[in-house]
Amino acid sequence: MGGLVGLGLCLALCCSVVAGSAVPARLQGGRSRCAGRLELLFAGTWGSVCAEGWDPAAARVLCRQLACGRPRFVPAPCGSTAAGAPPVVLRQVQCTGQEPALEHCILQPGHPSPCPMDRVAAVECEDPFQLRLVGGPGRCAGRLEVNHAGQWGTVCDDGWSGTNAAVVCRELSCGAAGKVGDLPRGRPRFGPGAGRIWLDDVRCRGQEGTLRDCAHRMWGRHDCTHQEDVGVVCQDA
Template sequence: MGFAIFIFFCALAWSSFTDTEAGDIVSMYSDDAIPIHLRGGTASSGRVEVFYNDQWGTICDDGFDLDDAMVICRVIALKDCPHSGWGVANCKHEEDAGVECSGTPSASELFQILNDQANALIQHGAILDDHETTIATIQNEIDHLAAEVPTLIQANTLQNGEISQLQQLMATLDYKVDELNNMAVFPIRLMGGNASHGRVEVWHDGQWGTICDDSWDINDARVVCRQLGYKDAIAAYEHAMYGEGTGPILMDSVGCTGSEPHLAACSHEGWTVHDCKHEEDAGVGCLYQDELGTWAAFSAGWTSGSYRPTSNYIIPFNQVYTNIGGHYSTNGRFTAPVNGHYFFVFNGHSAYLGSYNVYIYFMINGSAYKSNWIYDTDNDDSTDTSSNSIIVHLNKNDYVSIQIRGNYALTGSERTTFSGFLIQAD
């Protein structure tokens, strides 16, 4: 089924296409999405993998030919193409199928992406801002489709079932366009890295642009990664980690809570409103479902300024840099997802040496387990940082945190940090 008369018959459920920069990926959803990505090669060639039953899997090369490759390269999902059934195969991974695509997306292909994200937003009931360019494009395609239907029916190009399906679809298109009048539809992609890591770019007003890293954090990255079809985010990157973009800077001060279904639902300063340069382009690192397993890792800093509590105080490391698995909370607590051995490192910085000392505890389930301190008599500096690390065994749902002792001082900065990860599960 390499040739589709209309994109609506091989509906774009979830798709990605790439252009000339390695690692670019563009992804969308619909109500019965089947994600596809290329791995083990370049941006435009590689092993084809599809997401089904919460895991990524490959396609056996039995019967796989240029027509099938055309479907994938034209950003059309495989859900309407015949196959033996999910998990039904007589193959080994030495027979995994791959494709090599060429060219950049055409206007029609871009329309497919926009149309599919529109369907996804409609499915989720999202009512957002107006996006006239998208609406006009879709309306033109609908008009073209309507004009072609009589010719195709007369030429017996369509089967009876397809005609019925097409007629039913046509009856709902006007409703979908009405819905589009009340929402913004824009694809997103990753550039400069690979399929799961890169600079975030969004499509707006007929062009691709970047996001400024002001206030960019792990919650923003989680929304981007989920929209791209990944399980979660590994990290939010700042300072053009994956190179500087060349288009406009479209978004600044993005404010996602982490629970939004797509980036369009997050707040920002307004299109093209920013005070940034491309050296501040934001990026993300995303996590594949099949890579997740029982992974658990986090790194966080405390940015709330200097503090000298009168009683013992759990430090709420509020700046989360990495939170693989989502087991760290910004109240300062990491909860063990499984029984196993874990590694932790914690740093305390003080700008008060000479007046107040630093005294912090590593806590397990609310009880002090290991301590770390700095005394002003240790050296002649007015500021200093003390570090410590530990490997401990935790049971599932045990929690760890860092506590500052009452009447001691601590300075919130990039040097007051708390990190840890699972070494090995039991």
């Protein structure tokens, strides 16, 4: 259906997009590339999207398309990000939230003139999720650290499992998970970290493509010390 919708949109807007092609998107006017007002590229020109119908489901799709994290919030359409917005090129976007990109949603061009220029779609996504293994012999073995809010921190070993480690190794393209070894509790193999302990009680099912999608406590909520920082060893270490 996405291809047919894309073709109908192309005809309605007299643009050069062909059926099934991607619709380039970006966020402008925010603090980073993952925050701001939504702009789409049609016929070589960037345009805004009316906020009518713009909701958390559509925001999730856009954040996924831009390789950003989950939506933090959807700003009011007349907020500061609307300043300097280009002309509206799309009347409405309707998504279920499961689509891989906006072109797979229902795009309704309509006539943009009823949409006030200060009511354009915007979203603030989390920054891209990052993780790393440090203190080991290479990038595929070490103390697990994750980047949140621009700051690296550690992960507590409470509830840690081989399934969790497998998700980490897969995300880092380091092969399957190996064994950290039977270590006395309170003696991290790769040494204690410093600064924030970002994650605790991480629970993965094993099918996740990223540790971000595993269940865990709220960011920064824990009952641990750095003596419980978890280490991971992958087969490609």
